[in-house]
Amino acid sequence: MRFNRSQSINIVFMLMAISLSFAPFRIYLEQSMFVQMVIQLPILFIGGALISETKPIKRFFSFINPINIYGLTSFMVAQTILVYWMLPLSIDRAVVMPWVDGVKIITMIIAGICVGQALQKAPLAIQLFFIGYFTAMMIWLGLYFATTEVRLCNVYSLSSQHMTGYGLVVISGVLLAWWSWRVLKDRTLF
Numbered sequence: 001m002r003f004n005r006s007q008s009i010n011i012v013f014m015l016m017a018i019s020l021s022f023a024p025f026r027i028y029l030e031q032s033m034f035v036q037m038v039i040q041l042p043i044l045f046i047g048g049a050l051i052s053e054t055k056p057i058k059r060f061f062s063f064i065n066p067i068n069i070y071g072l073t074s075f076m077v078a079q080t081i082l083v084y085w086m087l088p089l090s091i092d093r094a095v096v097m098p099w100v101d102g103v104k105i106i107t108m109i110i111a112g113i114c115v116g117q118a119l120q121k122a123p124l125a126i127q128l129f130f131i132g133y134f135t136a137m138m139i140w141l142g143l144y145f146a147t148t149e150v151r152l153c154n155v156y157s158l159s160s161q162h163m164t165g166y167g168l169v170v171i172s173g174v175l176l177a178w179w180s181w182r183v184l185k186d187r188t189l190f
Contacts, residue, residue, distance in 0.1 A: 006063045014047035014109070021101045030095050033156035038167030041085060048112020052120075061117050069117030075130045078114040081107045082092055082134060086141055088152040095155045124183065135172045142168030 017040045020029045051057060067073050071171040084090055087103060087178045119127060146165025151158045 010047055010050045014188055016045035017047065021098070021105060029101075030155070032162075033091065033153060033160040033164040034167055036091060036094065037086075037164050038171060041104075042109035042171055044105060045082075045112040045115075048109035048114075049116035051109075051114075052113045052116025057113055057117070068117070068121065070126055071122035072126065073121070074114035074118035075122065075126070078118065079115075079130060079134065081111040083137070086138070092153050092155045117146050119182075127179070129182070131176070135176045138168050138172040138175075142166065142172065156171040 007033065020035065020040050039099050051087075060083070061068065061074075085108065090100075090104075094104045118130070122130075138188070142165045144165065145168065146151065146162050148161075149158070152161060156164075
């Protein structure tokens with residue numbers, strides 16, 4: 001099996017993100033909420049979205065197309081996974097229990113695959129609903145992480161939480177800008 005350049009780059013980034021969960025790099029994940037939520041999780045998600053274009057993934061989704069009308073099932077699965085990994089309790093568990101970290105890796109890749117497939121099938125209104133809802137939720141959570149003086153994660157320091165909050169706001173803005181650019185590029189508005 002041969003990979004093109006973009007697939008190879010995607011594989012390298014995903015392997016780098018996964019390597020953060022194993023020694024000797026795991027120490028960075030254990031010390032910084034920012035590394036886990038703003039670096040590792042988005043890379044796994046984007047990697048999943050990029051591999052959603054491969055033939056095996058498309059073949060699998062052809063079997064579930066009858067229940068994935070307009071990409072709604074894919075968006076719902078992805079939304080559930082993403083919301084779960086935004087909870088401070090989930091992030092704590094991923095640091096303390098290595099098997100939960102493994103589940104995090106697998107589910108974030110699945111979430112990316114689901115969104116990649118949903119964006120191909122969903123009309124603009126459904127995309128706007130899910131992307132808009134998710135980015136608004138991430139901005140709110142990021143601002144809450146950045147401004148609260150309550151330590152939400154037992155594993156991470158308050159300063160790490162604040163930095164993560166600002167990172168989530170930036171990621172939300174980038175996601176919204178990318179989606180808007182994609183919509184404007186692919187559709188004529190008039």
